[in-house]
Amino acid sequence: MADERHAPAAVEAPARRRGQGELEAQVLAVLQQAPGPATAGWVQERLEGDLAYTTVMTILSRLHAKNAVSRSRSGRSYLWQASSDAAGLAALRMRRMLDGEADRDAVLASFVTALLPHDEDLLRALLDAASADPAAADRES
Amino acid sequence: MGFFVFLPLILPLTAVPIARLTEQHLHPRGAARLMTVISAVMAVCSVLCLGLIGVVGTAQIPGNPLPDSWSDPEVRAALPYHETVGTAAMWLLVLVSAACARTVGRHLRVRSRARRALTGLPAGPGPAGDLAVLPDRSPYAYALPGSPGRVVVSTGMLAGLPEDEREALLAHERAHLRHRHHRYLLTTQLAACVNPFLRPLQHAVAFSAERWADEESAQEVGDRRITARAVARAALVSHATPPGFAAFAAPTATPGPVPRRVAALLGPVPTSRNWPPAKTRAGLAAMVAAAGTAASALCALNAAVALLVVLKAVTPL
Numbered sequence: 359m360a361d362e363r364h365a366p367a368a369v370e371a372p373a374r375r376r377g378q379g380e381l382e383a384q385v386l387a388v389l390q391q392a393p394g395p396a397t398a399g400w401v402q403e404r405l406e407g408d409l410a411y412t413t414v415m416t417i418l419s420r421l422h423a424k425n426a427v428s429r430s431r432s433g434r435s436y437l438w439q440a441s442s443d444a445a446g447l448a449a450l451r452m453r454r455m456l457d458g459e460a461d462r463d464a465v466l467a468s469f470v471t472a473l474l475p476h477d478e479d480l481l482r483a484l485l486d487a488a489s490a491d492p493a494a495a496d497r498e499s
Numbered sequence: 500m501g502f503f504v505f506l507p508l509i510l511p512l513t514a515v516p517i518a519r520l521t522e523q524h525l526h527p528r529g530a531a532r533l534m535t536v537i538s539a540v541m542a543v544c545s546v547l548c549l550g551l552i553g554v555v556g557t558a559q560i561p562g563n564p565l566p567d568s569w570s571d572p573e574v575r576a577a578l579p580y581h582e583t584v585g586t587a588a589m590w591l592l593v594l595v596s597a598a599c600a601r602t603v604g605r606h607l608r609v610r611s612r613a614r615r616a617l618t619g620l621p622a623g624p625g626p627a628g629d630l631a632v633l634p635d636r637s638p639y640a641y642a643l644p645g646s647p648g649r650v651v652v653s654t655g656m657l658a659g660l661p662e663d664e665r666e667a668l669l670a671h672e673r674a675h676l677r678h679r680h681h682r683y684l685l686t687t688q689l690a691a692c693v694n695p696f697l698r699p700l701q702h703a704v705a706f707s708a709e710r711w712a713d714e715e716s717a718q719e720v721g722d723r724r725i726t727a728r729a730v731a732r733a734a735l736v737s738h739a740t741p742p743g744f745a746a747f748a749a750p751t752a753t754p755g756p757v758p759r760r761v762a763a764l765l766g767p768v769p770t771s772r773n774w775p776p777a778k779t780r781a782g783l784a785a786m787v788a789a790a791g792t793a794a795s796a797l798c799a800l801n802a803a804v805a806l807l808v809v810l811k812a813v814t815p816l
Binding site: 424425444445446447448449451452453454455456458459461462464465466467468469470471472473474476477478480481482484485487488489 | 605606608609610612613615616617618619620621631632633634635637639640641642643644651653656668671672675680681684688708709712724727728730731732733734735737738754755756757758761762764765
Protein backbone atom coordinates (compact mmCIF):
# COMPACT_ATOMS: atom_id res chain seq x y z
CA MET A 359 0.00 0.00 0.00
CA ALA A 360 2.91 2.33 0.60
CA ASP A 361 4.25 1.62 -2.90
CA GLU A 362 0.97 2.58 -4.43
CA ARG A 363 1.16 6.04 -2.94
CA HIS A 364 4.77 6.72 -3.73
CA ALA A 365 4.98 5.40 -7.24
CA PRO A 366 2.93 7.92 -9.26
CA ALA A 367 4.57 10.92 -7.64
CA ALA A 368 8.05 9.99 -8.75
CA VAL A 369 7.51 9.06 -12.38
CA GLU A 370 4.86 11.39 -13.68
CA ALA A 371 5.73 14.56 -15.52
CA PRO A 372 5.25 17.67 -13.39
CA ALA A 373 3.66 19.37 -16.40
CA ARG A 374 0.48 17.36 -15.97
CA ARG A 375 -1.94 19.12 -13.71
CA ARG A 376 -2.14 17.06 -10.59
CA GLY A 377 -5.53 16.31 -9.09
CA GLN A 378 -6.42 17.16 -5.54
CA GLY A 379 -6.37 13.57 -4.37
CA GLU A 380 -2.96 12.99 -5.91
CA LEU A 381 -1.45 16.06 -4.23
CA GLU A 382 -2.84 15.00 -0.89
CA ALA A 383 -1.38 11.55 -1.33
CA GLN A 384 2.04 13.01 -2.19
CA VAL A 385 2.10 15.32 0.80
CA LEU A 386 1.06 12.45 3.01
CA ALA A 387 3.77 10.23 1.57
CA VAL A 388 6.41 12.88 2.31
CA LEU A 389 5.13 13.27 5.85
CA GLN A 390 5.23 9.54 6.43
CA GLN A 391 8.91 9.49 5.51
CA ALA A 392 9.71 12.28 7.92
CA PRO A 393 11.69 11.18 11.00
CA GLY A 394 9.34 13.14 13.25
CA PRO A 395 6.94 16.07 13.20
CA ALA A 396 7.85 18.32 10.27
CA THR A 397 7.16 21.91 9.24
CA ALA A 398 5.29 22.83 6.08
CA GLY A 399 8.54 24.20 4.64
CA TRP A 400 10.24 20.87 5.15
CA VAL A 401 7.42 19.15 3.28
CA GLN A 402 7.52 21.71 0.49
CA GLU A 403 11.25 21.14 -0.12
CA ARG A 404 10.76 17.41 -0.55
CA LEU A 405 7.75 17.57 -2.88
CA GLU A 406 7.98 16.96 -6.62
CA GLY A 407 7.37 20.02 -8.76
CA ASP A 408 7.25 23.62 -7.68
CA LEU A 409 4.40 23.92 -5.28
CA ALA A 410 3.80 27.21 -3.52
CA TYR A 411 4.09 27.27 0.25
CA THR A 412 0.46 28.33 0.52
CA THR A 413 -0.59 25.35 -1.61
CA VAL A 414 1.25 23.00 0.71
CA MET A 415 -0.41 24.69 3.68
CA THR A 416 -3.82 24.31 2.05
CA ILE A 417 -3.24 20.63 1.39
CA LEU A 418 -1.99 20.06 4.93
CA SER A 419 -5.05 21.77 6.37
CA ARG A 420 -7.28 19.69 4.17
CA LEU A 421 -5.53 16.51 5.31
CA HIS A 422 -5.94 17.69 8.86
CA ALA A 423 -9.66 18.15 8.35
CA LYS A 424 -9.79 14.56 7.14
CA ASN A 425 -7.86 13.31 10.20
CA ALA A 426 -5.07 12.05 7.97
CA VAL A 427 -2.47 14.26 9.68
CA SER A 428 -2.17 15.74 13.13
CA ARG A 429 -0.53 19.02 14.02
CA SER A 430 1.02 20.60 17.07
CA ARG A 431 1.92 24.22 17.61
CA SER A 432 5.59 25.10 17.76
CA GLY A 433 6.24 28.78 18.24
CA ARG A 434 4.38 30.63 15.51
CA SER A 435 4.02 27.71 13.12
CA TYR A 436 2.69 24.20 13.13
CA LEU A 437 4.51 20.88 13.16
CA TRP A 438 2.76 18.26 11.07
CA GLN A 439 2.73 14.51 11.47
CA ALA A 440 1.08 11.76 9.47
CA SER A 441 -1.63 10.29 11.61
CA SER A 442 -2.02 6.60 12.15
CA ASP A 443 -5.77 6.95 11.77
CA ALA A 444 -6.62 4.01 9.53
CA ALA A 445 -10.09 5.27 8.63
CA GLY A 446 -8.75 8.67 7.53
CA LEU A 447 -6.14 7.07 5.31
CA ALA A 448 -8.65 4.64 3.85
CA ALA A 449 -11.03 7.51 3.10
CA LEU A 450 -8.23 9.33 1.32
CA ARG A 451 -7.34 6.34 -0.83
CA MET A 452 -11.00 5.69 -1.58
CA ARG A 453 -11.48 9.29 -2.67
CA ARG A 454 -8.51 9.00 -5.00
CA MET A 455 -10.02 5.92 -6.58
CA LEU A 456 -13.46 7.50 -6.92
CA ASP A 457 -11.99 10.62 -8.48
CA GLY A 458 -9.81 8.64 -10.84
CA GLU A 459 -12.37 6.14 -12.11
CA ALA A 460 -15.11 7.77 -14.13
CA ASP A 461 -16.96 4.48 -14.61
CA ARG A 462 -16.89 3.31 -11.01
CA ASP A 463 -20.69 3.30 -10.80
CA ALA A 464 -20.80 0.67 -13.52
CA VAL A 465 -18.67 -1.58 -11.34
CA LEU A 466 -19.61 -0.89 -7.75
CA ALA A 467 -23.30 -0.74 -7.04
CA SER A 468 -23.87 2.82 -5.85
CA PHE A 469 -26.77 3.51 -3.54
CA VAL A 470 -28.11 6.26 -5.75
CA THR A 471 -27.28 7.19 -9.33
CA ALA A 472 -27.13 10.64 -10.90
CA LEU A 473 -30.33 12.65 -11.11
CA LEU A 474 -31.87 14.04 -14.27
CA PRO A 475 -32.57 17.78 -14.22
CA HIS A 476 -36.25 17.33 -13.46
CA ASP A 477 -35.71 14.64 -10.84
CA GLU A 478 -34.91 16.90 -7.93
CA ASP A 479 -38.35 18.49 -7.66
CA LEU A 480 -39.97 15.13 -8.22
CA LEU A 481 -37.91 13.61 -5.41
CA ARG A 482 -38.82 16.40 -3.00
CA ALA A 483 -42.50 15.81 -3.74
CA LEU A 484 -42.08 12.07 -3.23
CA LEU A 485 -40.15 12.65 -0.02
CA ASP A 486 -43.00 14.78 1.29
CA ALA A 487 -45.41 12.01 0.39
CA ALA A 488 -43.22 9.43 2.13
CA SER A 489 -42.86 11.55 5.26
CA ALA A 490 -46.58 12.16 5.52
CA ASP A 491 -48.57 10.52 8.30
CA PRO A 492 -48.39 6.79 7.58
CA ALA A 493 -51.78 6.15 9.19
CA ALA A 494 -53.48 8.52 6.76
CA ALA A 495 -51.74 6.87 3.83
CA ASP A 496 -52.77 3.42 5.05
CA ARG A 497 -56.39 4.49 5.15
CA GLU A 498 -56.07 5.68 1.56
CA SER A 499 -54.76 2.42 0.22
CA MET B 500 -26.77 -22.17 -42.79
CA GLY B 501 -27.34 -19.31 -45.22
CA PHE B 502 -29.43 -16.44 -44.01
CA PHE B 503 -30.10 -17.94 -40.60
CA VAL B 504 -26.56 -17.45 -39.44
CA PHE B 505 -27.16 -13.70 -39.40
CA LEU B 506 -30.34 -13.94 -37.35
CA PRO B 507 -28.75 -14.12 -33.87
CA LEU B 508 -27.15 -10.74 -34.56
CA ILE B 509 -30.55 -9.02 -34.78
CA LEU B 510 -32.72 -11.30 -32.64
CA PRO B 511 -31.78 -9.37 -29.45
CA LEU B 512 -34.29 -6.79 -30.69
CA THR B 513 -37.04 -9.20 -29.61
CA ALA B 514 -36.00 -8.56 -26.00
CA VAL B 515 -36.54 -4.80 -26.17
CA PRO B 516 -40.26 -4.99 -25.21
CA ILE B 517 -39.57 -7.09 -22.12
CA ALA B 518 -36.81 -4.69 -21.07
CA ARG B 519 -39.40 -1.90 -21.12
CA LEU B 520 -42.27 -3.74 -19.51
CA THR B 521 -40.74 -5.76 -16.66
CA GLU B 522 -40.47 -2.70 -14.49
CA GLN B 523 -44.18 -2.66 -13.74
CA HIS B 524 -45.11 -6.28 -14.19
CA LEU B 525 -42.48 -8.47 -12.60
CA HIS B 526 -40.79 -8.74 -9.25
CA PRO B 527 -37.37 -7.12 -9.70
CA ARG B 528 -35.69 -10.36 -8.65
CA GLY B 529 -37.36 -12.34 -11.42
CA ALA B 530 -36.84 -9.52 -13.89
CA ALA B 531 -33.10 -9.30 -13.21
CA ARG B 532 -32.64 -13.06 -13.50
CA LEU B 533 -34.76 -13.44 -16.63
CA MET B 534 -33.11 -10.58 -18.48
CA THR B 535 -29.60 -11.61 -17.47
CA VAL B 536 -30.16 -15.12 -18.81
CA ILE B 537 -31.65 -13.76 -22.04
CA SER B 538 -28.76 -11.40 -22.63
CA ALA B 539 -26.14 -14.00 -21.82
CA VAL B 540 -27.63 -16.56 -24.22
CA MET B 541 -28.09 -14.03 -26.99
CA ALA B 542 -24.57 -12.67 -26.56
CA VAL B 543 -23.04 -16.14 -26.78
CA CYS B 544 -25.08 -16.86 -29.91
CA SER B 545 -24.00 -13.57 -31.47
CA VAL B 546 -20.34 -14.36 -30.88
CA LEU B 547 -20.74 -17.88 -32.23
CA CYS B 548 -22.37 -16.66 -35.41
CA LEU B 549 -19.87 -13.86 -35.93
CA GLY B 550 -17.14 -16.46 -35.59
CA LEU B 551 -18.77 -18.81 -38.07
CA ILE B 552 -19.37 -16.07 -40.62
CA GLY B 553 -15.78 -15.00 -40.19
CA VAL B 554 -14.34 -18.49 -40.55
CA VAL B 555 -16.39 -19.35 -43.61
CA GLY B 556 -15.92 -15.98 -45.26
CA THR B 557 -12.18 -15.87 -44.92
CA ALA B 558 -11.62 -19.51 -45.89
CA GLN B 559 -10.03 -18.61 -49.21
CA ILE B 560 -7.69 -15.96 -47.94
CA PRO B 561 -4.17 -17.41 -47.95
CA GLY B 562 -2.70 -18.11 -44.56
CA ASN B 563 -5.93 -18.98 -42.77
CA PRO B 564 -5.71 -22.01 -40.50
CA LEU B 565 -8.45 -24.02 -42.25
CA PRO B 566 -7.63 -27.24 -44.13
CA ASP B 567 -6.91 -26.85 -47.86
CA SER B 568 -9.96 -28.85 -48.85
CA TRP B 569 -12.07 -25.89 -47.74
CA SER B 570 -11.33 -24.16 -50.98
CA ASP B 571 -12.83 -27.05 -52.94
CA PRO B 572 -15.75 -26.08 -55.15
CA GLU B 573 -18.16 -28.52 -53.47
CA VAL B 574 -17.48 -27.01 -50.06
CA ARG B 575 -17.90 -23.54 -51.47
CA ALA B 576 -21.23 -24.61 -52.87
CA ALA B 577 -22.42 -25.97 -49.53
CA LEU B 578 -21.51 -22.88 -47.53
CA PRO B 579 -22.44 -19.33 -48.27
CA TYR B 580 -19.32 -17.27 -48.26
CA HIS B 581 -18.48 -13.73 -48.92
CA GLU B 582 -15.00 -12.54 -48.36
CA THR B 583 -15.91 -8.97 -47.44
CA VAL B 584 -18.56 -10.08 -44.97
CA GLY B 585 -16.19 -12.67 -43.52
CA THR B 586 -13.39 -10.15 -43.07
CA ALA B 587 -15.81 -7.66 -41.52
CA ALA B 588 -17.00 -10.34 -39.11
CA MET B 589 -13.42 -11.07 -38.11
CA TRP B 590 -12.75 -7.40 -37.45
CA LEU B 591 -15.96 -7.16 -35.46
CA LEU B 592 -14.83 -10.11 -33.37
CA VAL B 593 -11.56 -8.34 -32.65
CA LEU B 594 -13.47 -5.21 -31.64
CA VAL B 595 -15.83 -7.19 -29.43
CA SER B 596 -12.94 -8.96 -27.70
CA ALA B 597 -11.23 -5.64 -27.07
CA ALA B 598 -14.39 -4.10 -25.62
CA CYS B 599 -14.97 -7.11 -23.37
CA ALA B 600 -11.37 -7.11 -22.20
CA ARG B 601 -11.68 -3.42 -21.39
CA THR B 602 -14.86 -3.96 -19.37
CA VAL B 603 -13.39 -6.85 -17.39
CA GLY B 604 -10.18 -4.91 -16.82
CA ARG B 605 -12.10 -1.93 -15.52
CA HIS B 606 -14.06 -4.13 -13.11
CA LEU B 607 -10.93 -5.75 -11.75
CA ARG B 608 -9.12 -2.43 -11.46
CA VAL B 609 -11.88 -0.58 -9.62
CA ARG B 610 -12.46 -3.48 -7.29
CA SER B 611 -8.81 -3.99 -6.44
CA ARG B 612 -8.24 -0.26 -5.94
CA ALA B 613 -11.24 -0.04 -3.63
CA ARG B 614 -10.08 -3.11 -1.75
CA ARG B 615 -6.58 -1.73 -1.40
CA ALA B 616 -8.02 1.53 -0.11
CA LEU B 617 -9.61 -0.40 2.74
CA THR B 618 -6.51 -2.36 3.73
CA GLY B 619 -5.48 -1.75 7.30
CA LEU B 620 -8.99 -0.77 8.23
CA PRO B 621 -10.24 -2.83 11.17
CA ALA B 622 -13.48 -4.78 10.82
CA GLY B 623 -16.51 -2.59 11.23
CA PRO B 624 -18.94 -2.58 14.12
CA GLY B 625 -21.61 -5.23 14.46
CA PRO B 626 -21.44 -9.01 14.12
CA ALA B 627 -20.95 -8.96 10.34
CA GLY B 628 -18.03 -6.53 10.50
CA ASP B 629 -18.54 -5.67 6.85
CA LEU B 630 -19.26 -1.99 7.33
CA ALA B 631 -16.53 0.54 6.57
CA VAL B 632 -17.38 4.11 7.52
CA LEU B 633 -14.92 6.50 5.93
CA PRO B 634 -14.54 10.08 7.11
CA ASP B 635 -15.32 12.01 3.95
CA ARG B 636 -17.64 14.94 3.57
CA SER B 637 -18.77 14.02 0.08
CA PRO B 638 -21.66 11.58 0.34
CA TYR B 639 -21.31 8.12 -1.16
CA ALA B 640 -22.32 4.56 -0.41
CA TYR B 641 -21.06 1.50 -2.26
CA ALA B 642 -21.27 -2.25 -2.06
CA LEU B 643 -17.82 -3.66 -2.65
CA PRO B 644 -18.03 -7.29 -3.80
CA GLY B 645 -15.44 -9.85 -2.78
CA SER B 646 -14.91 -12.26 0.04
CA PRO B 647 -15.86 -10.90 2.40
CA GLY B 648 -17.91 -8.22 0.69
CA ARG B 649 -17.88 -4.80 2.32
CA VAL B 650 -20.23 -1.91 2.55
CA VAL B 651 -18.45 1.42 2.18
CA VAL B 652 -20.26 4.50 3.40
CA SER B 653 -18.91 8.01 3.87
CA THR B 654 -19.69 10.03 6.97
CA GLY B 655 -21.10 12.65 4.61
CA MET B 656 -23.78 10.20 3.53
CA LEU B 657 -24.55 9.02 7.07
CA ALA B 658 -24.81 12.58 8.34
CA GLY B 659 -27.52 13.31 5.79
CA LEU B 660 -29.77 10.46 6.91
CA PRO B 661 -31.74 9.83 10.11
CA GLU B 662 -31.09 6.63 12.05
CA ASP B 663 -33.84 4.44 10.53
CA GLU B 664 -32.92 5.45 6.99
CA ARG B 665 -29.28 4.55 7.63
CA GLU B 666 -30.46 1.05 8.46
CA ALA B 667 -32.35 0.96 5.16
CA LEU B 668 -29.25 2.07 3.26
CA LEU B 669 -27.08 -0.61 4.86
CA ALA B 670 -29.71 -3.26 4.23
CA HIS B 671 -29.83 -2.20 0.58
CA GLU B 672 -26.07 -2.49 0.15
CA ARG B 673 -25.95 -5.83 1.96
CA ALA B 674 -28.68 -7.14 -0.34
CA HIS B 675 -26.42 -6.27 -3.31
CA LEU B 676 -23.63 -8.29 -1.73
CA ARG B 677 -25.79 -11.18 -0.61
CA HIS B 678 -27.35 -11.71 -4.02
CA ARG B 679 -24.13 -10.99 -5.93
CA HIS B 680 -25.67 -8.30 -8.06
CA HIS B 681 -22.30 -7.33 -9.48
CA ARG B 682 -22.33 -10.58 -11.44
CA TYR B 683 -25.59 -9.61 -13.13
CA LEU B 684 -24.15 -6.20 -13.91
CA LEU B 685 -20.93 -7.58 -15.35
CA THR B 686 -22.71 -10.25 -17.40
CA THR B 687 -25.09 -7.80 -19.00
CA GLN B 688 -22.33 -5.25 -19.58
CA LEU B 689 -20.29 -7.85 -21.44
CA ALA B 690 -23.38 -8.89 -23.41
CA ALA B 691 -23.97 -5.27 -24.39
CA CYS B 692 -20.34 -5.06 -25.55
CA VAL B 693 -20.89 -8.10 -27.78
CA ASN B 694 -24.12 -6.89 -29.30
CA PRO B 695 -25.24 -3.25 -28.88
CA PHE B 696 -28.85 -4.34 -29.37
CA LEU B 697 -28.60 -5.85 -25.87
CA ARG B 698 -28.00 -2.44 -24.31
CA PRO B 699 -31.65 -1.88 -23.27
CA LEU B 700 -31.44 -5.15 -21.35
CA GLN B 701 -28.28 -3.98 -19.60
CA HIS B 702 -29.98 -0.81 -18.37
CA ALA B 703 -33.08 -2.73 -17.36
CA VAL B 704 -31.02 -5.24 -15.36
CA ALA B 705 -29.07 -2.46 -13.62
CA PHE B 706 -32.36 -0.85 -12.63
CA SER B 707 -33.91 -4.16 -11.55
CA ALA B 708 -30.91 -4.91 -9.34
CA GLU B 709 -31.40 -1.61 -7.54
CA ARG B 710 -35.11 -2.26 -7.16
CA TRP B 711 -34.40 -5.78 -5.91
CA ALA B 712 -32.05 -4.42 -3.24
CA ASP B 713 -34.66 -1.77 -2.37
CA GLU B 714 -37.30 -4.41 -1.83
CA GLU B 715 -34.97 -6.52 0.33
CA SER B 716 -34.10 -3.43 2.35
CA ALA B 717 -37.78 -2.57 2.80
CA GLN B 718 -38.46 -6.09 4.01
CA GLU B 719 -35.61 -5.90 6.50
CA VAL B 720 -36.51 -2.54 8.03
CA GLY B 721 -40.17 -3.51 7.94
CA ASP B 722 -41.45 -0.34 6.28
CA ARG B 723 -41.24 0.41 2.55
CA ARG B 724 -41.72 4.07 3.38
CA ILE B 725 -38.42 4.24 5.28
CA THR B 726 -36.46 2.79 2.37
CA ALA B 727 -38.25 5.17 0.00
CA ARG B 728 -37.24 8.12 2.17
CA ALA B 729 -33.66 6.85 2.42
CA VAL B 730 -33.30 6.57 -1.36
CA ALA B 731 -34.85 9.98 -1.97
CA ARG B 732 -32.85 11.73 0.74
CA ALA B 733 -29.57 10.09 -0.24
CA ALA B 734 -30.09 11.17 -3.85
CA LEU B 735 -30.81 14.75 -2.80
CA VAL B 736 -27.79 14.82 -0.46
CA SER B 737 -25.54 13.50 -3.23
CA HIS B 738 -27.01 15.99 -5.64
CA ALA B 739 -26.10 19.01 -3.49
CA THR B 740 -23.28 19.86 -5.88
CA PRO B 741 -25.18 19.94 -9.16
CA PRO B 742 -23.44 18.81 -12.33
CA GLY B 743 -22.47 21.57 -14.71
CA PHE B 744 -24.82 20.64 -17.49
CA ALA B 745 -27.93 20.65 -15.31
CA ALA B 746 -28.68 24.29 -15.94
CA PHE B 747 -28.59 23.86 -19.70
CA ALA B 748 -30.39 20.58 -20.03
CA ALA B 749 -34.06 20.85 -20.80
CA PRO B 750 -36.35 19.22 -18.27
CA THR B 751 -37.03 15.72 -19.45
CA ALA B 752 -40.53 14.32 -19.58
CA THR B 753 -39.65 10.90 -18.15
CA PRO B 754 -38.31 10.75 -14.60
CA GLY B 755 -34.88 9.23 -13.99
CA PRO B 756 -34.18 5.94 -12.22
CA VAL B 757 -34.06 7.32 -8.67
CA PRO B 758 -37.57 8.87 -8.61
CA ARG B 759 -38.91 5.71 -10.26
CA ARG B 760 -37.40 3.63 -7.46
CA VAL B 761 -38.90 5.88 -4.78
CA ALA B 762 -42.30 5.86 -6.48
CA ALA B 763 -42.19 2.06 -6.73
CA LEU B 764 -41.43 1.80 -3.01
CA LEU B 765 -44.33 4.10 -2.18
CA GLY B 766 -46.59 2.03 -4.41
CA PRO B 767 -47.92 -1.46 -3.76
CA VAL B 768 -45.69 -4.43 -2.96
CA PRO B 769 -44.59 -6.06 -6.24
CA THR B 770 -46.11 -9.40 -7.10
CA SER B 771 -43.93 -12.31 -6.15
CA ARG B 772 -44.35 -14.00 -9.52
CA ASN B 773 -41.28 -14.37 -11.68
CA TRP B 774 -43.16 -14.66 -14.96
CA PRO B 775 -45.94 -12.28 -16.04
CA PRO B 776 -49.42 -13.71 -16.70
CA ALA B 777 -49.78 -14.85 -20.29
CA LYS B 778 -52.58 -12.58 -21.43
CA THR B 779 -51.01 -9.25 -20.52
CA ARG B 780 -48.72 -7.11 -22.62
CA ALA B 781 -45.79 -8.01 -20.38
CA GLY B 782 -46.64 -11.68 -20.76
CA LEU B 783 -46.62 -11.29 -24.52
CA ALA B 784 -43.31 -9.43 -24.37
CA ALA B 785 -41.82 -12.17 -22.22
CA MET B 786 -42.99 -14.79 -24.70
CA VAL B 787 -41.52 -12.82 -27.60
CA ALA B 788 -38.20 -12.49 -25.80
CA ALA B 789 -38.16 -16.16 -24.88
CA ALA B 790 -38.99 -17.13 -28.47
CA GLY B 791 -36.28 -14.79 -29.72
CA THR B 792 -33.76 -16.33 -27.36
CA ALA B 793 -34.73 -19.85 -28.39
CA ALA B 794 -34.57 -18.93 -32.08
CA SER B 795 -31.20 -17.34 -31.53
CA ALA B 796 -29.88 -20.46 -29.84
CA LEU B 797 -31.33 -22.70 -32.57
CA CYS B 798 -29.84 -20.62 -35.37
CA ALA B 799 -26.42 -20.59 -33.77
CA LEU B 800 -26.60 -24.31 -33.10
CA ASN B 801 -27.81 -25.04 -36.61
CA ALA B 802 -25.01 -23.03 -38.15
CA ALA B 803 -22.41 -24.67 -35.95
CA VAL B 804 -23.70 -28.16 -36.72
CA ALA B 805 -23.86 -27.44 -40.47
CA LEU B 806 -20.28 -26.27 -40.38
CA LEU B 807 -19.17 -29.32 -38.42
CA VAL B 808 -20.93 -31.68 -40.84
CA VAL B 809 -19.26 -30.09 -43.84
CA LEU B 810 -15.94 -30.06 -42.05
CA LYS B 811 -16.26 -33.75 -41.28
CA ALA B 812 -17.26 -34.57 -44.83
CA VAL B 813 -14.32 -32.85 -46.48
CA THR B 814 -11.58 -33.49 -43.97
CA PRO B 815 -9.82 -36.78 -44.70
CA LEU B 816 -9.22 -38.31 -41.31
